[in-house]
Amino acid sequence: MKYLELLFTCSALTTSVLTANAQKSAPNLVFIMADQYRGDALSCLGKEPVKTPCLDQLASEGVLFTDAISSYPVSSPARGMLMTGMYPLSNKVVGNCNSNTAPYGVELPQDARCWSDVLKDQGYQTGYIGKWHLDAPYKPYVDTYNNRGKVAWNEWCPPERRHGFDHWIAYGTYDNHLKPMYWNTTAPRDSFYYVNQWGPAYEADRAIEYIKAQNKQQPFALVVSMNPPHTGYELVPDHYKEMYKDLDVEALCKNRPDIPAKGTKMGDYFRNSIRNYYACVTGVDENIGRIVEALKQNGLFNNTIVVFTSDHGVCMGAHQNDGKNIFYEESMRIPMIISWPEKIKPRKDNNLMIAFADLYPSLLSMMGFQKEIPEAVQTFDLSKEILTGKKRNLVQPYYRVEANNHATGYRGLRTATYTYAVHATDGKIDEVFLFDRTQDPHQMNNIAGKQPKLISKFNKQLHAWLIQTNDSFSCIIKP
Structure with missing residues (x-):
């Protein structure tokens, strides 16, 4: 396939001149996020009956933050804040990018200086794999199933809007997890392709190829953005479903007054969805484990900052709400693990309230590029707290905006x-x-x-x- 040829050709070359900071010892970054992953859905926390052995292992090797949140728990706004370090009214991504919000300019501005732009300018190789969801659809809409209804959702991201990412295997938003679609690095708008493979497995395959192709003389930053456990919960391989077929859902609901009673619309929605949701979580966990193992096998793990997190959680029926975009903990709370063996001692951090969007300035500072953080960035630089465990009392904002x-x-x-x-x-x-x-x-x-x-x-x-x-x-x- 053309994108593989391009990947290995580009990876065989090194930049002739790197900035002083991006030398051989500069840390790599592997940023993994899974859409709509609830903050308590890690087995090591002991709060939900879910199986996540790989993430549990990563948590034991890094920092597990138990009070991480999404300040605007919706896909595009959360991602817009992550990429720009600015809050919604400043970065223009005030709602989900779709045809309803497109007339109001709701998309990631091309002239925004994202953290990926900074790393690219510092000599990093950069790659993005998976869900993007930061471009406004425009007519004639791309011919995918989620662009044929009253609202168009999916859109191609042209190279000039990719904010420094060289390697690109991505899509806007598309929820058929068992037959996902992608555009590769050089594909024009009308040349996406489908894959007969579960999305996280395919994306892990591509991430592992990218990791193996690194020359180790030039640092790299790779984002892997998985869609599950987003809705489409049932679209998960059967062997993951099998793991939860005997889950006692009523026992789970017994001590959860926020979950409506059986026989109600939202109560039944939760009961009918939770097993498949956990199956998606376990499938995501396994594929994250594969990516981390590839880093270890290639001698890259110790000097790579590995981040696992999510853009938001989901109520899934709790509080009579089937989705997110609300201030309840099921929606705002997200998982967050940061590993960097060369610099960070493993710990469980119950003190720091860190937001998804704080990762922009925090990671750049950790990587040695604090001076490169744009003045426009509004979110908190928590690099010292991440590295040392120092306590800091914060008040984090919450948003929900009408476009x-x-x-x-x-x-x-x-x-x-x-x-x-x-x-x-x-x-x-x-x-x-x-x-x-x-x-x-x-x-x-x-x-x-x-x-x-x-x-x-x-x-x-x-x-x-x-x-x-x-x-x-x-x-x-x-x-």
């Missing part, structure tokens, strides 16, 4: 113990939420009406944050 009306939607804050959010419609606040997650871990009781002092405190903090980040929603919040 056509920025005066409608949610803004909020998440602290170590509280979740606070306000909703406005056309510039007027109509709902306020406050949950004490220490006393009420399942977020069943909105105590906003009982805590006026806390509401006042968080309101002031939120107003200050919105002003600091140039968010017009600040005009709605009255401190």
Whole structure:
């Protein structure tokens, strides 16, 4: 295949001149994310009956963050924040990239300086494999099944919009996990191809080829973006389903008051989905294990920063919500493991509330490029905390934005113990939420009406944050 020929040809060549920082000793980066992966779905945490032996092993070799979150738990906005280090109103990705939001310019700006642009300029080889979902569909729409309905979702990413990624085996968004589709590095818009293989397995195969082809004289950064366990839960190989056929779902629901009763729409949705969801998680785990093993076999693991995380979680029926895009823990909480044996001692970190988008400045700083971080970056540089385990008390933002009306939607804050959010419609606040997650871990009781002092405190903090980040929603919040 042409993309394989290109891969090995490019990998055989080295850049004649590297910047002073990107020398032989510079760390590699392998960034793996799995879409819609809940924060508690790791067997080493002991909270959900899921099997993840490979991720458990990676967690034992690195840092397992137990309080990682997604500040805007939806695919495109979360990815937009990750790539730019800016919050939605600044990076323009205020909602999912599709034909409904396209008229409002919702896509990753071509002139944004992403962390991948920085690494490319520092002499890194760069590769992207899997789901991208940062381009707005345009007519005539690409002829895939998810572009034939009322809303078009999928779009090709042209080379000039790939933000420094040389090697490209990717797609916009496409949820047929058992027959995924891709564009390779040189393919034009009308030349995608389908694969009769489960998406994560195919993507792991391509990642392993990429890793094996590295010349070890030039550092590399590789993103592997897997779609499962995104919806399409049933589209997973049968041998993973077999592992959960005897799971006692009612026992799982027994201590979860946020899961509706059996016989209700959302209660049944959870019960009908959870086994397949876990099957997807275990399948993702196995293929991540294959990628990590390839790093070890090729002598690259010790000086490679390996990140595993997700763009967001999913309620899957909890709180009467089948999806994400809400402030509940099932949606906001994500897994996060960072391994770098040469620099980081293994530990379980229960103290640091780190957000998906904080990885932009944090990773660049860890890799020695702190001075290259653009001034426009708004997210937190937590490199010192990641490397040393130093504690830092943070308040993280929460967003949900309407593409056509920025005066409608949610803004909020998440602290170590509280979740606070306000909703406005056309510039007027109509709902306020406050949950004490220490006393009420399942977020069943909105105590906003009982805590006026806390509401006042968080309101002031939120107003200050919105002003600091140039968010017009600040005009709605009255401190």
